[in-house]
Amino acid sequence: MKRLWKIALALLILLAVGLLLLYAALGMIVKKGITGIGPALTGCPITLEDVQVSPHRGHFELTNLVVGNPEGFKTPRAFALGKVRIEVAPGSLFKDTIHVRELLIEAPEITYELGLAGSNLGAIQKNVEKVAGGAKPAEKPAAPAPAKPGKKVIIDKVSINGGKIILGTSLLATGAPIPLPNLQLTDIGKAQQGTSIAEAVKEILAAIIRSVTDVAKGAAGEIGAATQGMGDAARQAGESLKDSASGIIKGVKGIFGGGTQDTGGN
Numbered sequence: 001m002k003r004l005w006k007i008a009l010a011l012l013i014l015l016a017v018g019l020l021l022l023y024a025a026l027g028m029i030v031k032k033g034i035t036g037i038g039p040a041l042t043g044c045p046i047t048l049e050d051v052q053v054s055p056h057r058g059h060f061e062l063t064n065l066v067v068g069n070p071e072g073f074k075t076p077r078a079f080a081l082g083k084v085r086i087e088v089a090p091g092s093l094f095k096d097t098i099h100v101r102e103l104l105i106e107a108p109e110i111t112y113e114l115g116l117a118g119s120n121l122g123a124i125q126k127n128v129e130k131v132a133g134g135a136k137p138a139e140k141p142a143a144p145a146p147a148k149p150g151k152k153v154i155i156d157k158v159s160i161n162g163g164k165i166i167l168g169t170s171l172l173a174t175g176a177p178i179p180l181p182n183l184q185l186t187d188i189g190k191a192q193q194g195t196s197i198a199e200a201v202k203e204i205l206a207a208i209i210r211s212v213t214d215v216a217k218g219a220a221g222e223i224g225a226a227t228q229g230m231g232d233a234a235r236q237a238g239e240s241l242k243d244s245a246s247g248i249i250k251g252v253k254g255i256f257g258g259g260t261q262d263t264g265g266n
Contacts, residue, residue: 030060041198043127044068044078058088058101070123075113075168078120082107097194100155106162110180112212113168120168121209128205132198152194158185158204165215178215183207 031051038046049064062084069078083106092099113120163180185207189195195203 034062034065037197038067041128041131041201042067042124043070044124055093056090058090058093060086060088062086067124069111069113069120070127072117073113073115073120073123075111075120075166078111078113078124080109081105082109097152097154100153101157103155103158105158105160108160108163108180109166109177110163110208110212111166111168121205121212125202125205125209128198128202132196132202151197152189153197153200154190154194155188155200156186156190158188158207159183160208165212180208180215181211183211 028051030053031048034048034051035046038044045068047064047066047068048062050062052061052063053059062081065079065081065084066077067079067081069075083104085102085104085106087101087103089099089101111120117123160180160183162182164177165180166177185204188200188203
């Protein structure tokens with residue numbers, strides 16, 4: 001009997017070690033997938049500090065996911081996502097369409113930089129459009145777009161809470177953070193019974209950028225009001241900053257827009 005207990009205990013220990021190794025391996029797979037597919041999708045370097053995986057519960061947690069900027073921009077990054085929590089229906093991980101019950105992004109920091117060649121968000125948008133299949137013809141021959149991921153997704157709910165925006169202008173490389181209103185999206189890909197990851201990212205980014213537009217409008221108004229009563233030199237500097245902020249608004253308005261709308265020099 002003692003021998004049987006020892007064998008059972010040894011098997012339990014081996015099972016526990018095996019599960020730990022499996023969780024570690026899954027975390028590495030998820031991390032490599034994000035840092036591998038992400039740059040092909042956005043055209044930007046991507047780093048990810050840590051991934052915690054609980055596959056039996058369908059729970060994934062990403063820590064410090066950072067999306068850098070496209071070439072030609074001075075600010076260090078476009079997106080810094082402190083915590084990303086993903087709740088997935090476990091059985092869907094083995095199907096063609098992954099059912100995401102909730103995607104929660106906590107405390108994102110978004111930098112909108114307007115440069116001579118356009119905006120950083122606009123450049124990212126163009127890369128996402130290529131992968132999603134909705135890019136406008138380029139004036140110069142572009143490199144072949146990465147192959148579309150085979151998996152599709154349905155996302156019941158996306159919540160983006162506690163975010164902030166940093167506006168970059170010609171006079172102010174990085175301004176003071178501005179609070180981003182909380183966002184919530186529902187039923188992404190549901191009507192199509194699944195959408196590509198690129199299309200899902202495109203829809204989420206569109207909602208974020210609409211919010212950035214509203215915040216930028218408010219910032220431009222405050223800058224204009226702040227110039228009242230200043231001396232001539234200070235007023236001119238303030239008006240220049242206001243014009244830069246207005247340029248940001250125009251650039252943001254075109255992002256993810258349809259038709260022949262100008263995309264802000266993107």
